[in-house]
Amino acid sequence: MNQQYNPDFVRELFDRMSSSYERVNYITSFGFSARWRRQMAEMIPENNQPLKVIDLLTGMGESWSAIMNRFPNAELTALDFSTGMLVAARAKNTRRFNNRVIITQRDALQSDLPTSSFDIITCSFGLKTFAKEQVRRLAEETYRILKPGGRFSFIEISGPPNRLLYSLYAFYLGRVIPLFGRLLLGNPVEYRMLWKYTLAFGSVSEAADVFSEIGFTVEKRSFFFGCATGFAGMKPS
Template sequence: MYEPEFVKGLFNRMSSSYERVNYITSFGFSIRWRRQFLQEIQATEAQVEILDMLTGMGETWEAAKKKLPYAKITALDFSEGMLKHAERKNNVKFRKEVSVIQQDILQNQLPESGFDYAICAFELKTFDLPQVRILATETKRVLKPGGQFSFIEVSKPESKLLQFFYGFYLGKLIPILGKLLLGNPREYRMLWQYTERFQDARDVAAIFKDAGLEVSFKSYFYGCATGFTGYKKA
């Protein structure tokens, strides 16, 4: 389930409905969480470079532009289905100002020390731990000295009661929605399987710390989302 081609195919098939379902699966919190995880990085009006890793459909661009209004965004993803929608959003809402690149973040051609910020929303769960180690190394490589990063992912809540209801919602009800939208509930059932295996971002944060980055773990809404933020030492 973590093989890149499998994950790419999964998101290609879900691309027509993923943004709506992501909003629904988070009870509408995904928009708020995108703002919150960007609050962890330092605001500036300088002309900085942002790398939006695993950009999906470009759902984080608006929040990133509000936080860093003069930033240039480079958006990377390996799913052509997702990027088709991202390009449409780029043309309609962002005057083609976002640089959209189709590459695998684990095997990329991005410049070393080329970015002031690296951000990633709701894609960590599709990596196993060996892949996370590569992701941490690549994050460190592409950031400038002193560059900041922030990651967030839907997680299993800390409360047992929330775990039960959230698990039932994602594991049972969302696949029904997937069947209505795609005719196949399997893709959306996979989202809960990824989340259940992921648990929360603690292990990922520890791997980023082991890679030599300064890292702080973050929790949002009783652990329904978790993430981490930090910077590359100068």
């Protein structure tokens, strides 16, 4: 497996970025990152029931507001394996959410979460850090912990199909965003890695096909001319 997909490498990468990741994402995406997180939640029908929801690869909890607005009476669990990201997430949980979110530090690919324990699974901007075999493992784990009839939604930054837009997007992600990394961290390497992941990932199409092969019903979506792509679906009852 390529070193960039090694879990220890990915964990350390996000630990180093944790002091600036949320700000850089929001500023450099011109607010689209927040919009795409809302659209990720909106791929699942709104529900006021007391559901159990888990946000995989939760990072700093950037998706929590969108999830809670969509499912206001849900019990929300947030999972990530980056210590640095979860330090920020716990602070946000106390400051903005009255410690409502259940935060757990685990690897999404090999957790000990109970089988068939969640009604909804969400995940934003984490798929690109997985190799193909890891995506299959994630699909299997999603299937295992989701209740029959449960729903999921994933979204990821993607390379737009339009050549001109792709060139501009590549320049922006590969050159401009690392400059923010240099300003905030003194080192652009971490943020340049995000473009490398995006370039290798392409879009959610292959990941969505894997989830379909596992047994989910799957629907793909494209956002803002393909700059982000997502897929959502359901586990058979």
